[in-house]
Amino acid sequence: MHLGTLTLRYMLGKGEKRKFDEHEDGLEGKIMSPSDGPSKVSYTLQRQTIFNISLMKLYNHRPLTEPSLQKTVLINNMLRRIQEELKQEGSLRPVFTAAAAAAAASPAPDSLSDSYREAPPALSAPAPPPPPPPPPPALAGDLGSTTPLEVCLTPASLLEDHDDDTFCTSPAAPPAAPARPSAPAPPPEKDSFSSALDEIEELCPTSTSPGAAAAAPDSSRAGSGAPGVPRPDDPKLMDSLPGNFEITTSTGFLTDLTLDDILFADIDTSMYDFDPCTSASGTASKMAPVSADDLLKTLAPYSSQPVAPSQPFKMDLTELDHIMEVLVGS
Amino acid sequence: MSACSGRADIISTVEFNHTGELLATGDKGGRVVIFQREQESKNQVHRRGEYNVYSTFQSHEPEFDYLKSLEIEEKINKIRWLPQQNAAYFLLSTNDKTVKLWKVSERDKRPEGYNLKDEEGRLRDPATITTLRVPVLRPMDLMVEATPRRVFANAHTYHINSISVNSDYETYMSADDLRINLWNFEITNQSFNIVDIKPANMEELTEVITAAEFHPHHCNSFVYSSSKGTIRLCDMRASALCDRHSKFFEEPEDPSNRSFFSEIISSISDVKFSHSGRYIMTRDYLTVKVWDLNMENRPIETYQVHDYLRSKLCSLYENDCIFDKFECVWNGSDSVIMTGSYNNFFRMFDRNTKRDVTLEASRENSKPRAILKPRKVCVGGKRRKDEISVDSLDFSKKILHTAWHPSENIIAVAATNNLYIFQDKVN
Numbered sequence: 001m002h003l004g005t006l007t008l009r010y011m012l013g014k015g016e017k018r019k020f021d022e023h024e025d026g027l028e029g030k031i032m033s034p035s036d037g038p039s040k041v042s043y044t045l046q047r048q049t050i051f052n053i054s055l056m057k058l059y060n061h062r063p064l065t066e067p068s069l070q071k072t073v074l075i076n077n078m079l080r081r082i083q084e085e086l087k088q089e090g091s092l093r094p095v096f097t098a099a100a101a102a103a104a105a106s107p108a109p110d111s112l113s114d115s116y117r118e119a120p121p122a123l124s125a126p127a128p129p130p131p132p133p134p135p136p137p138a139l140a141g142d143l144g145s146t147t148p149l150e151v152c153l154t155p156a157s158l159l160e161d162h163d164d165d166t167f168c169t170s171p172a173a174p175p176a177a178p179a180r181p182s183a184p185a186p187p188p189e190k191d192s193f194s195s196a197l198d199e200i201e202e203l204c205p206t207s208t209s210p211g212a213a214a215a216a217p218d219s220s221r222a223g224s225g226a227p228g229v230p231r232p233d234d235p236k237l238m239d240s241l242p243g244n245f246e247i248t249t250s251t252g253f254l255t256d257l258t259l260d261d262i263l264f265a266d267i268d269t270s271m272y273d274f275d276p277c278t279s280a281s282g283t284a285s286k287m288a289p290v291s292a293d294d295l296l297k298t299l300a301p302y303s304s305q306p307v308a309p310s311q312p313f314k315m316d317l318t319e320l321d322h323i324m325e326v327l328v329g330s
Numbered sequence: 331m332s333a334c335s336g337r338a339d340i341i342s343t344v345e346f347n348h349t350g351e352l353l354a355t356g357d358k359g360g361r362v363v364i365f366q367r368e369q370e371s372k373n374q375v376h377r378r379g380e381y382n383v384y385s386t387f388q389s390h391e392p393e394f395d396y397l398k399s400l401e402i403e404e405k406i407n408k409i410r411w412l413p414q415q416n417a418a419y420f421l422l423s424t425n426d427k428t429v430k431l432w433k434v435s436e437r438d439k440r441p442e443g444y445n446l447k448d449e450e451g452r453l454r455d456p457a458t459i460t461t462l463r464v465p466v467l468r469p470m471d472l473m474v475e476a477t478p479r480r481v482f483a484n485a486h487t488y489h490i491n492s493i494s495v496n497s498d499y500e501t502y503m504s505a506d507d508l509r510i511n512l513w514n515f516e517i518t519n520q521s522f523n524i525v526d527i528k529p530a531n532m533e534e535l536t537e538v539i540t541a542a543e544f545h546p547h548h549c550n551s552f553v554y555s556s557s558k559g560t561i562r563l564c565d566m567r568a569s570a571l572c573d574r575h576s577k578f579f580e581e582p583e584d585p586s587n588r589s590f591f592s593e594i595i596s597s598i599s600d601v602k603f604s605h606s607g608r609y610i611m612t613r614d615y616l617t618v619k620v621w622d623l624n625m626e627n628r629p630i631e632t633y634q635v636h637d638y639l640r641s642k643l644c645s646l647y648e649n650d651c652i653f654d655k656f657e658c659v660w661n662g663s664d665s666v667i668m669t670g671s672y673n674n675f676f677r678m679f680d681r682n683t684k685r686d687v688t689l690e691a692s693r694e695n696s697k698p699r700a701i702l703k704p705r706k707v708c709v710g711g712k713r714r715k716d717e718i719s720v721d722s723l724d725f726s727k728k729i730l731h732t733a734w735h736p737s738e739n740i741i742a743v744a745a746t747n748n749l750y751i752f753q754d755k756v757n
Contacts, residue, residue, distance in 0.1 A: 046644070050590050053648050065401045066426075069488055069507040070538045070557050071653050074594050077536055082590075 051082045341744035343731055347411040347419065350735040353381055353742055354421060355749055356406025360390040362423055362476075364434060365751075381751050385434055387476040390425040402427050408493050410502070420479070422502060426489040429504050431480035431515060439467040485511050485521045492542045498549040505542035505554060508535075512566075524572045525554060525564065540655075541601045551576075553603070553610055559596030561612060563623065579610075579621050581628045591643040591652065599655035604664040605736075611667055613658040616640060618669050618679065633679045633686065636671045638709040638720045651725050662737045670729025673718065674745045675705055691729060691743045691750040702752065 054075045061067050339357035346353050353365040366384035393402040412420040418435035443465040488506035495502045503512050510525035538557045545551035550566045562575035595615035602611050610621045619629035646652040658669040670676045679686045688705045708717035731744040739754035
């Protein structure tokens with residue numbers, strides 16, 4: 001059972017600033033090569049943070065006047081660049097975000113889900129690659145997905161980890177679940193992640209690709225950039241996680257988004273109200289705890305397989321309903 | 331040394347005219363205020379001419395674009411003076427969409443002694459007129475009136491960021507994010523498009539025009555800068571549409587300074603020809619660069635305006651300060667350049683001595699006739715008594731617009747909604 005909508009929620013919901021500052025000073029300035037050991041983690045964290053900030057800037061704007069084209073172009077370039085980087089780094093993407101669309105879950109095999117759930121700690125840090133930049137829900141339809149319902153959602157367990165130190169404490173970035181790739185996880189966790197990954201790969205043997213193996217040590221299995229480029233050698237994975245590839249193309253979310261969409265999209269921005277300067281008391285605490293059961297009931301119509309409740313998500317159910325409405329409505 | 335004036339609105343542009351006698355400011359509310367320098371009197375030689383308000387008028391009003399359901403701001407983006415050719419003064423002022431030519435003229439005499447009208451202007455009964463007289467001009471209180479002589483509208487889809495008067499004084503150009511148009515002052519209903527960088531598919535747009543200026547002497551040449559840190563010199567004689575540049579100025583990226591924000595901080599916010607026409611100066615987020623027109627591969631001089639911000643780029647990106655557009659100016663002899671910074675600081679760089687100074691424009695720190703004290707930002711380690719630490723800088727106090735008198739050491743600095751005028755102390 002995947003929860004792409006939660007991803008979306010995190011992505012576009014209220015973000016709080018703060019702990020960001022702690023990381024910020026260490027992350028500012030020179031780029032660290034993604035191949036450096038521990039600094040890579042902070043590099044990917046910074047990248048993810050900047051990515052999220054950029055998205056919020058684009059979609060949070062409620063102008064009475066036309067937004068500055070220069071600013072929009074620079075932010076778009078930033079997003080594209082990060083996306084390109086992620087594409088180059090990552091390959092396999094077991095989980096998608098679909099922020100794009102979000103809607104419902106695709107039928108993920110129970111075993112796959114189980115494996116995700118069983119290894120939450122492993123997945124907390126070097127989480128799977130980040131999803132392609134999630135466009136606002138209103139534009140989901142534009143993204144080429146055949147139906148909004150084919151998007152895969154992130155396993156609850158992954159989202160669960162948001163409550164942990166890393167991402168909850170990294171502000172501005174209520175990162176989309178899958179995006180967790182920028183895991184600020186300490187190296188040891190990579191090992192358990194690798195093993196979790198191995199489990200997954202056992203389930204989908206054909207999906208193993210060089211990227212997957214390399215991905216483990218390479219904690220930023222970024223959005224398998226291939227958002228959209230189906231890997232011919234992992235049909236099983238594709239089956240289990242459809243839609244993902246259909247949603248985005250190799251050029252990323254911007255392909256189906258024209259600047260006019262960005263500038264003039266009629267988006268319901270009530271979800272995006274957020275003041276980056278507000279100090280956060282912790283992202284997690286802002287969400288009302290919701291049991292997995294409740295959540296799954298909502299998502300049930302969209303998934304072909306019931307998912308056993310695993311761990312509670314912190315999610316405001318009414319907001320989830322709202323998202324679903326918006327997404328399905330578009 | 332300083333004359334300050336408060337105004338309700340944020341100043342959005344400052345410009346001296348060609349003699350330096352007049353100083354125009356435009357603000358966010360669409361108003362233009364013109365200051366005139368007092369004539370120096372022989373009695374008070376030590377008292378340099380001060381600038382007093384000469385004329386105030388509403389140049390632009392807010393408009394509404396019904397098609398897009400968006401407001402068009404009345405904020406004055408740029409003012410450019412025309413050289414004086416008669417008793418009246420002419421200037422161009424523009425907001426995001428419309429350029430206007432204003433005539434500012436004085437009236438200090440009025441005709442008196444009409445035959446058919448009495449002194450109040452009422453018509454006289456012709457039957458009562460027994461003699462004829464010639465009306466004479468008599469002095470009256472000086473009145474300065476501004477009238478819009480031309481309105482150049484509907485030529486820009488995107489926001490106008492620059493206007494520049496050509497050295498032929500017959501044409502001028504207006505530049506928006508994607509296009510540059512050439513106008514004749516006499517013709518308001520059409521303009522020529524001379525640069526168009528709009529891609530066929532807007533999704534492919536990655537670069538916009540940020541500033542443009544005509545060469546001060548060669549009426550066929552102009553430059554425009556981009557959001558990618560490049561400058562293009564174009565020659566209008568080459569073709570009608572100057573999409574191909576004559577020269578392309580770009581500095582290779584310094585790999586040791588690369589960061590996520592490299593592109594954004596390389597975006598040029600202002601480009602200015604030197605008075606001599608031999609150099610161009612560009613301002614990007616952290617530096618000011620001087621380029622020799624004959625050398626395209628790198629600038630000849632680079633000055634760090636506030637390099638201590640390099641480690642704060644992420645926050646500055648988040649709070650949008652990284653998109654602030656600072657302007658830069660040359661002094662009359664092209665030997666000193668000036669630009670603004672945060673915390674109401676502005677910087678001057680002497681190109682010859684390589685010395686630089688940081689000054690502050692604020693009421694608290696300077697009294698009239700006082701000498702400005704150089705400021706210093708402490709970047710780390712022990713902070714000395716007079717220094718300010720980077721973290722205490724006020725990023726809401728930014729000096730984006732400054733102007734330098736064409737021949738004397740008089741500068742105008744706009745600090746949000748206050749205008750400061752500083753003059754060199756002679757004795």
